[in-house]
Amino acid sequence: MSAISRESLLSLEEYARQRTAFRSRVMAHKKDRTVRIGEHVTLVFEDELTIRYQIQEMLRIERTFEDDGIRDELDVYNPLVPDGSNWKATMLIEFPDVTERLLRLRRLIGVERRVWVKVAGSEPVFSIADEDLERDNAEKTSAVHFLRFELPPDMIRAVRAGGALAIGIDHPAYSAAVDPLPERIRLSLCGDLQA
Template sequence: MKLTKSDLIPYQEYQKLHDKFLKEVIEEKKVLRVNISDKMSGLFETKLTVFYQIQEMIRAEQISDPTYIEEMLNVYNELLPDKNELSMTLFIEIPVQEDLRAFNKTIVGIENHVQLLFDNIVITSYEPDDEEKEEENYTQSVHYLHFPFTEEQKDQFLNANQVTLKVNHPNYQVEKELPDELIQKLQEQLSKN
């Protein structure tokens, strides 16, 4: 499910297609974004959302160097789920900087406390390479989470009618039932990987 150089479009050609892709991504993100609380939101990542981020970077900076493009692919592909996974970017969104810093001090380790709940199953998130970004008493405002499924859990998720996203940190708990359209999109994505 990872992107390769052959998936990308040279920036001159992409420039002509920009509006088309922008519309597609806006529509996709309407379904994939979930407001978890007044402090957090999440965006489930797909090949299209990551493709768009890379193409926009290439377009904005007019990048054509294949080595640099390969480095970008390596970085951005981390946002995409691996086999039997879903992935989500978690945004901590508090407009006042002092309040954001204070809140982020209370939720260190949040990347390991976000869960998908369905049919009495709990899938807990992890963040690849989170030890490099996490400070001892402060967390980042953006986390790239992965939700790993076993084959049995995957089969049950593909038939689930109700899915809840839960933040279950010792200092912050909130639950959000996912809308049907998002559940269907996630089931479709998980069935392909």
């Protein structure tokens, strides 16, 4: 899958004109790419459209129009676009109460490496987390992580052929699964994979 290029981005002015419709399109698209695992973890599977939206929003918020600034945003966000053999997701750990959140994040150290995906009959593939920088330390994990699931060719073929897809977390302080994922999500994720 190709990276998002400078030439393919909208200017700030053009993005302002198209933003409402573009945002509606992206939010509808994300519904088929969002998975709630248990009560407190959400994964948003990224793709070219979701990352393009993130880049356009960052450029808008920061009022960036110079080439160096745009190139910096592309360098930060392009690695989050799947490349045909993997899925990439933003993991959100959500506890509304601040005190509870701090307590739980202490207990959840390493949870980002215990997220798995599997196709019926296959072994789970565990996430590779936070390749850009560490987001946990000896005291707590972060509430946001970036995950990559590198899929073997046989798993790619199975999911593209209609195999039921499951996702879960296997951590001593948090264990939950969605098995199987809704078909609309499986179909959306198939679009990230090349045969």
